Amino acid sequence: MPELPEVETIRRGLVLHASGQEVLRVSGRDSRLFRDNPAGIESIRDLLEGCRIEGFDRRGKFMWLLAQGQSSSLMIHLGMSGQVRFETADSGELPRPKHEHLRLEFERGSLSFVDPRMFGRLTVSGLEQRGSRAIPQALAHIAMDPLEPDWDPVPVIQRARRSRRKIKTILLDQQLLSGVGNIYADEALFRARLHGSIRGDELPVELWTDLLEASAAAMRDAIEEGGTSFDSLYVNVEGNPGYFGNSLAVYGRANHPCLRCNTPIERVVLEGRSHFYCRHCQNR
């Protein structure tokens, strides 16, 4: 569920509430979320207990916790239904929400990781210097996202132009560019006035440039609004929804009038996922 803007909203909340605090206790029971760690939840306890939190960094839909004096980080991916909540109330006595997998307790407050579907992951991973920053090794195969300062669209377009896949599928490929999910792919295609079924190798360089800029713009706008909430599955660390849902042009708007031309928005299934578009506007 969460895409780049939602993850960034959560990251900012974590920086605000948890940075500088010491992890007094790591609690939780072993779960599928820790499947990447050889010792399960113990790997996380070994890394964090007694450690001070330096901050949180992000690439695409992945974020990671930096702990003072540690060469490894805790990588966090929310999958479809992951939530991170910060509670300022006195930590230990709080009831455990259903589907809570991990809790970090601090002097002031606690962090809770909740994930009903368990598609998310919490992975201890060594940091390695890549260019101007330190990235977890587990993220080596994930491409830069369009909001990174070092982002360069040129090699991305070169590769995209050699692909026979549909351009929407290419936008969703985290190994080419990261951060874009099903919502912002559809919003970007609408903004660029392109139909998602066009093949990558059929789209000229200029239109690829437009499409990537539209993706970045859609995500930047969404961050301003605190992300997109359709239901209670996405909330920020304080439990509040984001308001970009009000600004969506096509996603989830089947049969509603197009904001540009009033033609009803259509929904089709593309490679197994919903695709919302305006047949009149998106025909380049």
Added chain:
DNA sequence: CATAGATCCTGTATGC
């Protein structure tokens, strides 16, 4: 190598 499809899960909404 590039690509399509199956798979991991639970919760909710819809239709009969």
Added chain:
DNA sequence: TGCATACAGGATCTAT
């Protein structure tokens, strides 16, 4: 009300 089905903001593994 009960039950069956479809669908969901994603990544990864497998087969072709």
